[in-house]
Amino acid sequence: MGSTAMDLSSVKVVVIGGGLVGAMEAIFMAKRGFQVDLYESREDIRTLEHVSGRSINLALSIRGREALRLVGLEDQIVGGGIPMHARLIHGVSGRKSAQPYGKEGQFISSVDRRLLNETLLTEAEKYSNIRLHFYHKMVQADFDNGVIFFTDKDGSKVKACPDLTIGCDGAYSTTRRQMMRCGRIDFSQEYIPHGYMELCIPPKDGKFAAEINYLHIWPRDEFMMIALPNQDCSFTCTLFMPFVNFDEIEAAGGEAPVDFFRKYFPDAIPLIGEKAIRTTFEEGRALPMVSVKCSPYNYKDKVVILGDAAHAMVPFYGQGMNCGFEDCIVFDQFLDKFNNDFAKALPAYSEHRNPDAKAICDLAMYNYVEMRSLVNSRWFLFRKRVDKFLNWLLPSRYIPLYSMVTFSRIRYHTVIQRWKKQDVIVNKGLFYLLCLPVVIAGALTLKRFKPDVFSWLKFSGKT
Amino acid sequence: MGSTAMDLSSVKVVVIGGGLVGAMEAIFMAKRGFQVDLYESREDIRTLEHVSGRSINLALSIRGREALRLVGLEDQIVGGGIPMHARLIHGVSGRKSAQPYGKEGQFISSVDRRLLNETLLTEAEKYSNIRLHFYHKMVQADFDNGVIFFTDKDGSKVKACPDLTIGCDGAYSTTRRQMMRCGRIDFSQEYIPHGYMELCIPPKDGKFAAEINYLHIWPRDEFMMIALPNQDCSFTCTLFMPFVNFDEIEAAGGEAPVDFFRKYFPDAIPLIGEKAIRTTFEEGRALPMVSVKCSPYNYKDKVVILGDAAHAMVPFYGQGMNCGFEDCIVFDQFLDKFNNDFAKALPAYSEHRNPDAKAICDLAMYNYVEMRSLVNSRWFLFRKRVDKFLNWLLPSRYIPLYSMVTFSRIRYHTVIQRWKKQDVIVNKGLFYLLCLPVVIAGALTLKRFKPDVFSWLKFSGKT
Known part of the structure; x- marks a missing residue:
């Protein structure tokens, strides 16, 4: 495949899905000069009154920001988002404590999923070589021959013959x-085994009802909010x-949801409101969370999958979108490297990206435990401080796990x-440090009561 | 759900798939008294001229035999099959050595897949409460409301409303x-990464061209036949x-397949024939092998999956069909236990059977290595003998792995x-046994040159 702009405009790329990653990828491919058709099975999100399903807000961090920067949207999106500098931990007693995410000035942004999606679609529409097709549902694909069939709003069959399909x-x-x-x-x-359910903390007198710049x-160990x-x-909770606990509370009905909140999240009741808690449990159904891995990400030079399609993860590291956006950057780099030769770029991208996506899926699963329980542990908090100190001492060599994931683009x-290497070193170091007083105390005791031990040691050392 | 025969005949069970496990399960359910409809997407195998795809013969062992016994077909099938008492290992030099599978009289049977499937379908047809529907492909299912749609040979939609669906x-x-x-x-x-390709050793003068009662x-380490x-x-090879090696040989073309056989399987060339080797490689495409796990096996009291649908495994332990047939027995036992109450029997069956199916999938993957390489290793052969000896010594307490899988119905x-427990004990035992001569020799040497060491030991023991 040629590399001149002239050639590329005749290369047809189909993007399946008009969500965050699909819209982003369409822009990346349009910037390369390809002819891009984006097919989304649902209605245009910009014309919808209410979007159901997915979570309302997202935590944008450096990997996602970098992709937004490359398509010229970083300032707009970050400027519209709300910076969160730290976790604010709520104890059962109502006691709160902050745990900064990184160094002074580092933050993640709470952004509105819908707004971000709409902004990306509107940006995509500015490109003359992108066409958006809503209400087009893929029903059949013959990738070997490059033919895809969709049904449109009226149920009519629509055919596309792309050179490359990006799922x-x-x-x-x-x-x-x-x-x-x-x-x-x-x-x-x-x-x-966990499900999730969304609740809302409405504004109070037109202002935030709780501390603003925090997540x-x-x-609560087995569960968390x-x-x-x-x-x-407002806040989205x-x-x-x-699921078994959700089922229990739903089955009990009546005051059970509020009782549950009274026991575990008493300080959240005045923020959310008893009535809202009851109705959310009555109406809402807890939604499932799935972790998806697959390999390879491509089929020949015909198809490649990016984002959740390739590696859905549980939401506990806030990296789903960020990783998906980074996919777009990395895939773009491989197209650069192989001069838009799909036969080389697709398998190379897949092989390169697979271990990274697998790693962040695993880390998200790890954080699923950390967020629920470890943030309550003294040892964990102590280690966080040690990490911070070492990072201050050796800023480029020692970076805490969370910062590497969230504030760097180091491969996952x-x-x-x-992280594993750092952990071994620090744990060993701490062990010796903690042993040191014991050893010194022991030595001093020996010196006081049996001073000849030292001369004996000296003596035997010489023989 | 009631338990009398009267009630059960009004309970509609749909079995999806008319292969080995589907036909077997239909009989099991008919014997319980349910009204059974079996839907198979393809043509009736009994009317087909040529069956493509799956392997031609199967190794039937005790778990499969037990299911056949319960439906009254054991003697017919085992009688028609060919007993294999041992592996016959072919070296590159042409040297052969036998490794018995079990004790004297124990064997696995080579049975014809098609014949077995036909026998089971014909048997199923004898039951007045079984109806077979060929050319019926499932296109849609609403399990919550118990509605399934099929398309028949003419493309017409056919509806079924079962109480229970068995996939x-x-x-x-x-x-x-x-x-x-x-x-x-x-x-x-x-x-x-391996594929498989079938070849044929035709009869020679109307007789078997190689030793008959063997597998x-x-x-050859990286590959095997x-x-x-x-x-x-005849024999099916x-x-x-x-796949990369298949691709290489196919790409080279010409004499490459025969050259490959000359190098690695020289004694098989006169049995198969050079021309047949060439044409098989020209026509044949290597087929893939997949290992499938899932959990749970049921959805509410509406659907349950058995056999490969629930746990496809690589073929290296010859347990795919045997495990699928055993699924039918175990599911039947759970229906007994819970008095045909699907709401209880289905989840209980799933929970019970899941670790067993997972175990045999893993063992099949393990044997994938053992068959290719370990059977060549001296230590492996030595351990086989030790296992055999210990089994002779403690017949009910010490059973070799292969025998537990193949000649017993111990849960996988x-x-x-x-197996793991036995392995630890035997390896420890062998270690000490092999150390013993060294210890004795050491002691004797000491005694000869420094006899006072013993008195010193005695002395220090007393203080």
């Missing part, structure tokens, strides 16, 4: 399912809890390697 | 896919090899536990 259609990706029919694709999906966490600030001065699988 | 539709199960849309089902599929193995005897005096996950 950005989420955790339950149709592109992936069609791809799995063609080739030998390893795949796994794993549900966690609020109520960690978090809250992220929105631009309209998300309660994570095993390298992050895990460095 | 026995293989590794790429449509039932499972439909089930995964309803509930939170963990799932994984993993392809191995022939040509282990096996051969099982057929009733028509299966070559297992990484218990098999792994016992």
Whole structure:
């Protein structure tokens, strides 16, 4: 495939999915000069009155920001978001304590999912070589011959004949399912026993009802609640809890939801309101969370999947969107490297990105435990301080795990390697440091009561 | 749900898939008294001229035999099969050595897949409460409301409203896919880098061209070939090899396949024939092997999956069909236990059977290595002898791994536990046994040159 702008404009790229990653990827491909058609099965999100399903707000960090910067939207999105500098931990007693995320000035941004999606679609529409097709649902794909069929709003069949298909259609990706029919694709999906349910802390007198620049966490070991600030001065709370507990509370009905809050989140009741808690439990159904891995991400030079379609993760590291956006950057780099030769770029991208996506899926699962319980542990808090101190001492050599994931673009699988190495060194160091007083005390005691031991040691050393 | 025969005949059970496990399960359910409808997407195998795809012969062992016994077909099938008492290992030099599978009189049977399937369908047809529907492909399922749609040969839509659906539709199960849309089902599929290709050793002068009562193995570390005897005096050979090697040989073309055989399987060339080797490689495409795990196996009291649909495994332990048939027995026992109450029997069956299916999937993957290489190792052969001796000494307490899997109905996950325990004990025992001569020699040497060491030891022991 040629590399001149002239050639590329005749190369047809189909992007499946008009969510965050799909819209972003369409822009990346349009910037390269390809002819891009984006197909989204649902209505245009910009014309919808109410968006159901996915979480309302997202934590944007450096990897996502970098992709936004490359498409010229960083300032707009970060400027519109709300910076969160620290976790604010709520104890059962109502006691609060802050745990900064990184160094002075480092923060993650709470951004509105819908607004971000709309901004990306509107940006995409500015490119003359992007066409957006809403209400187009993929029903059949023959990737070997480059033919895809969609049904449109009226149920009519629509045909597309792309040179390359990019599936950005989420955790339950149709592109992936069609791809799995063609080739030998390893795949796994794993549900966690927890579900999530969203509640709202409305503004109070037109202002935020709780501390604004924080990600609020109520960690309770087996379950937890978090809250992220929105631009309209409300907070979106998300309660994570095993489905069995949700079922129990729902089955009990009546006052059970409020009683549950009284026991575990008493300080959240005046913020959310008893009535709102009751109605949310009555109406709401807890939603599942799934972790998806697959390999490879491509089928020949015909299809590649990005974002959740390739690696859905549990939401506990706030990296789902950030990783998906970084996919767009990395794929773009591979197209650069191989001069837009899909036959080389696709498998190379897949091989390179796979260990990274696997790593962040695993880290997200790890944080699923850390957020619920470790943030309550004294040892964990002590280690956080040690990490901070070492990072201050050796800023480029020692970076805490959370900072590597959130405030750097170090490859995720390298992050895990460095983290494990750092952990071994620090734990050993702390062990010796803690042993030191014991050894010194022992030596002093010996010196006081048996001073000849030292001369004996000296003596035997000489023989 | 009631338990009298009267009630059960009004309970409608749909079995999806008319392969080995589907036909077997239909009989089991008919014997319980349910009204059974079996839907198979393809044509009736009994009317087909040529069956493509799956392997031609299977190794039937005790778990499969037990299910056949329960439906009254054991004698017919085992009688028609060919007993294999041992592995016959073919070295590159042409040297052969036998490794018995079990004790005197124990054997596995090489049975014809097609004949077995036909026998089971014909048997099923004898039951007045079984109806067979061929050319019926499941296209849609609403398990919550118990409605399934099929398309028949003419493309017409056919509706079924079962009380219970049993999916026995293989590794790429449509039932499972439909089930995964309803509930939170963990799932994984993993392809191995090896593919397989079938070749044939035709009869010679109307007789078997090689030793009959063996499973022939040509282990060559990275790849291997096996051969099982057929009733028509031919053997079916299966070559297992990484796809990359298949691709290399195919790409080279010409004499490459025969050259490959000359190098690695010289004694098989006169048996198969040079021309047949060339044409098989020209026509044949190596087929993939996949390992599938999922959990749970049921969705509410509405659907359950058995056999490959629930746990496809690589073929190296010859347990795919045997495990699938055992599924039918175990599910039947749970229906007994819970008096045909699907709401209790289905989840209980799933929870009970899951660790066993997972265990045999893992063991099959382990044997994938053992068959290719370990059978060549001296230590492995020595350990086989030790196992045999210990089994002779403690017949009920010490059973070799292969025998537990193949000649017993010990639960697969218990098999792994016992195997690991046995392994630790035997390896420790052998270590001490092998150390003993060294210790004795050391002691004797000491005694000769420094006899006072013993008195010194005696002395210090007393202080």
